[in-house]
Amino acid sequence: MHRMSHFAFIAILLFALCSCSEEQVSQKPNVLFIAVDDLRPELNLYGSSHIKSPNIDRLASEGLAFTHAYCNVPVCGASRASLLTGIKPTRNRYVQYHTYAQNDVPEAISLPEHFKNNGYVTISNGKIFHHRDDIPESWSEPAWHPKSADGLWQNYISEENRALTQTTENKRAWPYEWPLVEDSAYFDGKIANKTIRDLRRLKDTGEPFFIAAGFLKPHLPFNAPQKYWDLYPAETIALPDNYYRPENVPDVAIHNFGELRKYYGVPEKGPVSDEMALTLIRGYYACVSYTDAQIGRLLDALDELDMRKNTIVILWGDHGWQLGEHTMWCKHSNFDVAMRVPMIISAPGFEQGQVTDALAEYIDIFPTLSELAGLEDLPQWQGRSFVPLLNNPDQKFKDVIYSRYVDGESIISDNYLYTEYFDKDNNYVGRMLYDHSTDPNENVNISEMPQHARW
Secondary structure (H helix, E strand, O other), rough: OOOOOOOOOHHHHHHHHHHHHHHHHHOOOOOEEEEEEEOOOOOHOOOOOOOOOHHHHHHHOEEEEEEEEOOOOOHHHHHHHHHHHHHOOOOOOOOOOOOHHHOHHHHOOOOHHHHHHOOOOOEEEEOOOOOOOOOHHOOOOEEEEEOOOOOOOOOOOOOOHHHHHHHHHOOOOEEEEEOOOOOOHHOOOOOOOOHHHHHHHHHHHHHOOEEEEEOOOOOOEOOOOOOHHHHOOOOHHHOOOOOOOOOOOOHOOOOOOOHHHHHOOOOOOOOOOOOHHHHHHHHHHHHHHHHHHHHHHHHHHHHHHOHHHHHEEEEEEEEEEEEEHHOOOEEOOOOOOHHEEEEEEOOOOOOOEEEEEEEEEEHHHHHHHHHHHHOOOOOOOOOOOOOOHHHHOOOOOOOOOEEEOOOEEEEOOOEEEEEEEOOOOEEEEEEEEEOOOOOOOOEEOOOEEEEHHOO
């Protein structure tokens, strides 16, 4: 038997060490981070059987779905900035849709930046931060967004609407359309295409990735291919049961849904017609199903590329949305329907098909993904990891959580939502209290009843 030479032994040892290192690198979990603009938790998986959301339902069957997750501020730019830094909004921080995280908290490290600093390839497709140039060091490549031929973000296709964008003062047309086109005709189809190309490219490199796919629908305008509108026949659509102002509600709680009023055909004052209200609801549902189909394509790609078993998938909507409830449309309020959000996470190694009623908020996402990836904690975090819920979804996680919008400060517990309103000089101007065990739709403000004086 020949003795192994010293140099041969060293070569074998180095090879083994390199192989071990490569294996360790390859075992870093990937992250597919799916954001959906204006998605409220009116989905099949949450008991809304009229909604066609088979792919989001499928993701829930592979992970943990939250029934009581809340955004920290119900407006897109501020909500995203808060989530992506793990920092709460205040009266002077993360306030409006046009928020830049890098301006409000210039010292903060973003969620994707934290992954990038730890060896991940980080990619932004579609709408992740409200502004693509917010914290640009978050991404390994420049943040990507599809473009329309005329440069408009509304992405109209019908001839009537495209003509209106050239003649109306604010370049907005009707708040919906349903042309006979393929999915890729609209931005969300293009965002799915780009994300799938990135998955294939990174599969070949073997590098761990954090890919963010930010879908635009069901944000206004409710534009989606006709086949998704056909899923919801007009005769099946109804106005909400509480298409009226709540009892005893302070004026400050009710907004004028200015976002919708910017669109052609929407009156400058007063309610929309019942015909338009029903079409808006139908259009919102159609857009949910359109985006659901794009999410399904991403999940299919993960399976086809054999990447699913080592990829964390998280889906979230940046805030809720009012579809006529309490006479309002859009977000921008402190009602549950504007603040409660869908959130689903599927992570390798954890039980599938779980549901939790535990309270959670969006500032918890950053520490959760970091823990799952084995990254260090950051002192800026104001939330905490909900990984314990992946192990035991029935346990209590938080007693209360907080959300706010401009002049309203809300505290949410298991059964109650309490809000106080203040003017620009920080003077108290009103309040709301709702008991969700008896009034889940928040139709009667009970804050001034004697038995609730302790609030």
